[in-house]
Amino acid sequence: SESYPSLKRDPKFAELTQDDVKYFKDLLGSGSAVIDGLSEEAGEDIEPFNSDWMRKYRGHAKLVVKPGSTEEVSKILKYCNDKMLAVVPQGGNTGLVGGSVPVFDEIVINLSRMNKIRSFDEVSGILVADAGVILETADSFLAEKKHIFPLDLGAKGSCQIGGNVATNAGGLRLLRYGSMHGNILGIEAVLPDGTIMDDLSKLRKNNTGYDIKQLFIGGEGTIGIITAISILCPQRSPAMNVAYFGLDSFEKVQQAFREAKNQLSEILSAFELMDGRSQKLYNRATGKKLPLEGEHPFYCLIETSGSNTDHDSEKLEAFLEHVMGEEIVADGVVAQDQTQMQSLWKCREGVPECLGHWGGVYKYDLSLPIAEMYDLVNETRDKLTRAGLVGDGEEHAVVDVVGYGHMGDANLHLNIATRRFDTAVEKELEPFVYEWVASRNGSISAEHGLGIAKKAFIGYSRSETMVKLMQQIKGLYDPNGIMNPYKYI
Numbered sequence: 001s002e003s004y005p006s007l008k009r010d011p012k013f014a015e016l017t018q019d020d021v022k023y024f025k026d027l028l029g030s031g032s033a034v035i036d037g038l039s040e041e042a043g044e045d046i047e048p049f050n051s052d053w054m055r056k057y058r059g060h061a062k063l064v065v066k067p068g069s070t071e072e073v074s075k076i077l078k079y080c081n082d083k084m085l086a087v088v089p090q091g092g093n094t095g096l097v098g099g100s101v102p103v104f105d106e107i108v109i110n111l112s113r114m115n116k117i118r119s120f121d122e123v124s125g126i127l128v129a130d131a132g133v134i135l136e137t138a139d140s141f142l143a144e145k146k147h148i149f150p151l152d153l154g155a156k157g158s159c160q161i162g163g164n165v166a167t168n169a170g171g172l173r174l175l176r177y178g179s180m181h182g183n184i185l186g187i188e189a190v191l192p193d194g195t196i197m198d199d200l201s202k203l204r205k206n207n208t209g210y211d212i213k214q215l216f217i218g219g220e221g222t223i224g225i226i227t228a229i230s231i232l233c234p235q236r237s238p239a240m241n242v243a244y245f246g247l248d249s250f251e252k253v254q255q256a257f258r259e260a261k262n263q264l265s266e267i268l269s270a271f272e273l274m275d276g277r278s279q280k281l282y283n284r285a286t287g288k289k290l291p292l293e294g295e296h297p298f299y300c301l302i303e304t305s306g307s308n309t310d311h312d313s314e315k316l317e318a319f320l321e322h323v324m325g326e327e328i329v330a331d332g333v334v335a336q337d338q339t340q341m342q343s344l345w346k347c348r349e350g351v352p353e354c355l356g357h358w359g360g361v362y363k364y365d366l367s368l369p370i371a372e373m374y375d376l377v378n379e380t381r382d383k384l385t386r387a388g389l390v391g392d393g394e395e396h397a398v399v400d401v402v403g404y405g406h407m408g409d410a411n412l413h414l415n416i417a418t419r420r421f422d423t424a425v426e427k428e429l430e431p432f433v434y435e436w437v438a439s440r441n442g443s444i445s446a447e448h449g450l451g452i453a454k455k456a457f458i459g460y461s462r463s464e465t466m467v468k469l470m471q472q473i474k475g476l477y478d479p480n481g482i483m484n485p486y487k488y489i
């Protein structure tokens, strides 16, 4: 594959034949549930399934199948396993590590037709839904029932809840609601040999043996296909506030975070970080005016959600008075209505999309000790600047080096916005970034996973013993290795 010059197609996998395609068409019907790239007519239809959100990774699948039920997933996988046909599970295809597209000619199993909400219990707040339900659809359904999906992220309009679970996505409110490992109560999944693993429990507590569903959370489609989930959803808070601050140093951002935890405590639902450069690029790429007049090296977005508007406003006002009075924040604005809330959030959620505006972007998603988190952004920028790679003209590959992320989770997104993918830039970045992170016992992938992008670097964050145990698990569930090959481990 031209995207992966160092990789070779594994000859143990069979090549797709007309007979295989016929099997899938007989199973799923000859409508849009099968996109047959072996036939001339498929043409461009198959392209979007072969190419990732960043347009950085591109595979060569000749077949996309869209099962409509768990039984169909089971039949597809059993057939592929028996015939040694490699597969890639695919949700909304918004993943950021190249995990959701084939590397060579793996068959894409796309979950978009499995999009039914199965049940919701208004007393317990437990939602059971197919894996292919779009995150925003699930959350809108829950909103009507005064509940909220315990995960939110910028890709909510396209990503699927099965994909969110498969990547163990973190997102914008993890600080409040915790991770998928705690909120997912049950999983229905299909193993490569077609076995349906029905562990769609609706119990909060169940200490009866190993918690096997946890392996599918963050498993990135390497041991089976998630077909449904059961998830605990909190009550939706009727009182919401969003504030956007400008701050003069990263030291002050940390102070503001401490004060927010202290003073807003149980109503704090997000604390997001954006550096001044990320906001400038957001402004340049979208033409949207930034919320504050002056320029600041750092910005943060704070969201509160609680059950009592007066109580929350009182707390927020006291907090604002304190951080402004003590000059912890230099300037700030609080949203006055729903529209303003959304436009403040857009300054944070819109960053990933605008970074690709000039051509490409190198993305690093890191867990680091909070105090040192931003040093890496400065050091990376200095390094690339010294190498003469950063600047405004076409001759410079790098537009800018920015940092943003989930301050509340000590999760930094270091991004290098570029005009083109360039080996000179890559050489400066790697292994520098990974070594920097490893020397501080951080993680080289906090929330996006490994996919193909980070696979080779797992050793910076996991010991040989841990990687070996992972390989044993992979071998146990997927002895033929057909599930999302060439990735993860």
Ligand code: FAD
Pocket: 053, 088, 089, 090, 091, 092, 093, 094, 095, 096, 099, 100, 111, 131, 152, 153, 154, 155, 158, 159, 160, 161, 162, 163, 164, 165, 166, 167, 168, 169, 170, 171, 172, 220, 221, 222, 224, 225, 226, 227, 352, 353, 447, 448, 451, 484
């Ligand atoms: P895909 O991209 O289709 O797949 C991702 C991986 O999961 C692949 O390895 C795939 O094989 C596997 N997979 C998908 N569905 C299944 C299934 N049913 N069974 C088994 N395996 C499956 N991530 C965060 O953690 N936090 C964020 O804040 C965040 N923000 C984002 C913002 C934007 C604008 C974008 C584009 C991405 C963002 N992401 C974020 C990345 C994130 O991983 C995805 O958005 C999302 O979780 C993936 O869901 P998806 O349905 O698109 O999965």
Ligand code: MLT
Pocket: 154, 348, 349, 351, 352, 363, 365, 405, 406, 413
């Ligand atoms: C985010 O927090 O915006 C996402 O994880 C996407 C990204 O890192 O760009």
Ligand code: ZN
Pocket: 171, 405, 406, 413, 447
């Ligand atoms: Zn993120």
